Amino acid sequence: MSWLIVVDFDGTITERDTQDDLLERYAPEAYAEAERGLSEGRLTLRECMEMEFAPVRGDHDTIVAETVAAAKVRPGFAEFVEAMEAAGNRLVVVSGGFESVIQPVLERAGAAHLPVIAHEFTITPDGTTLDFRADSDCDVCGEECKRGVVESMRDGMPVAYIGDGYSDRCAAIAADRRFARRFLAQDLDELGLAYTPFDDFHTVREALLAG
Numbered sequence: 001m002s003w004l005i006v007v008d009f010d011g012t013i014t015e016r017d018t019q020d021d022l023l024e025r026y027a028p029e030a031y032a033e034a035e036r037g038l039s040e041g042r043l044t045l046r047e048c049m050e051m052e053f054a055p056v057r058g059d060h061d062t063i064v065a066e067t068v069a070a071a072k073v074r075p076g077f078a079e080f081v082e083a084m085e086a087a088g089n090r091l092v093v094v095s096g097g098f099e100s101v102i103q104p105v106l107e108r109a110g111a112a113h114l115p116v117i118a119h120e121f122t123i124t125p126d127g128t129t130l131d132f133r134a135d136s137d138c139d140v141c142g143e144e145c146k147r148g149v150v151e152s153m154r155d156g157m158p159v160a161y162i163g164d165g166y167s168d169r170c171a172a173i174a175a176d177r178r179f180a181r182r183f184l185a186q187d188l189d190e191l192g193l194a195y196t197p198f199d200d201f202h203t204v205r206e207a208l209l210a211g
Contacts, residue, residue, distance in 0.1 A: 001158065002088045003208070006150050006171065008163035009095035009102050009118070011182060013109075015072045017165070018101050019052075022067050026056045038166065044143050045096065045167055046132060053121060053128040060123040067101050073109045076201035081111050083205050092117065092153060094146050096167035099133075117149055138170060146171035162204060179204050 010017040023031035034051040037043035043051065056063070084091055095102055095118040106112050120131040138145045147170040150159060161168065161175035164182040172178050172188065178195035180188050188195045198204050 002090065003084075003160045003177075004150075004154055004157040005084055005089050005091045005160045005208070006094050006146075006153075006162065006175070007091065008165070008168050009093055009105075010097045011164040012162055012168075013073060013077055013093070014105065015074050018067050018071050018105075019097055021070055022056070022063065023052050025066075026058065026063070027052060027054075030055050046144060049096070049119075049130060053130055056123055056128040057125055058123055059125075063123050064100050068104045068108075071101070071105045073105065074200055076203075076205060078110045080201035080205040081114065083209060087209065089208075090157065091115075094118070094149055094171070096146070096165075140174075141170045143170075147174050150174065160208060162198075177208075179207070 007013060010019055031052050034043060034048045037051070038045065038048040081091060091114055093102065093106070093114050093116045095116070097118055098121045099116055099118045100120060102116055102118055103112065106114055106116070117133070119133050122129050132144070138147050140147060146167060150161070150171045151174065158176040159174070160177040160179065161172045162179040163172055163184045164180065165184055168184045169187050172180065172184055173191070173193065178188060178193065179198050180195040181198055185195065185197055196203070196207050
């Protein structure tokens with residue numbers, strides 16, 4: 001049986017969330033306030049991101065290069081990609097992050113060929129604008145989220161979802177198999193939904209190959 005394997009990027013493929021790192025450097029106050037608004041339910045994820053990134057100012061290429069250089073890929077990712085593709089599975093990266101950061105990190109990890117569905121941003125000396133591309137309207141959670149994107153790619157295949165955060169919640173709930181850490185694991189615990197915890201991709205690879 002072949003799987004559609006959907007992998008989040010920030011905090012999943014990478015050890016730390018690249019957006020968190022960027023915002024902690026360039027817009028710490030807006031970042032803290034927006035995250036509070038999201039956790040308290042006062043902001044949607046889109047509103048949270050717009051609030052966080054609006055005050056980020058500088059040279060786009062310089063900030064992207066810094067962010068890419070700081071990103072560390074989680075152990076076992078390259079081996080995971082190779083093994084999953086050899087087994088006939090389809091892998092897709094679906095991220096609430098930014099393609100200009102994701103693509104060079106994947107290239108460095110030997111996974112530049114993977115399809116990426118993500119947002120994009122443009123940083124200028126006057127502020128940052130976001131181009132939202134990776135979400136679709138969701139009848140379940142009432143927001144734009146990853147669930148609709150994942151469902152559109154399913155094509156009759158079972159879905160394995162691998163993620164760590166708020167933006168992964170709705171899509172993970174709809175998946176046939178879940179791998180979770182951090183905030184996503186907490187949410188699935190509260191919902192009583194089964195998942196496999198992971199800290200590296202060796203764990204994920206071995207679990208999926210075992211069936």
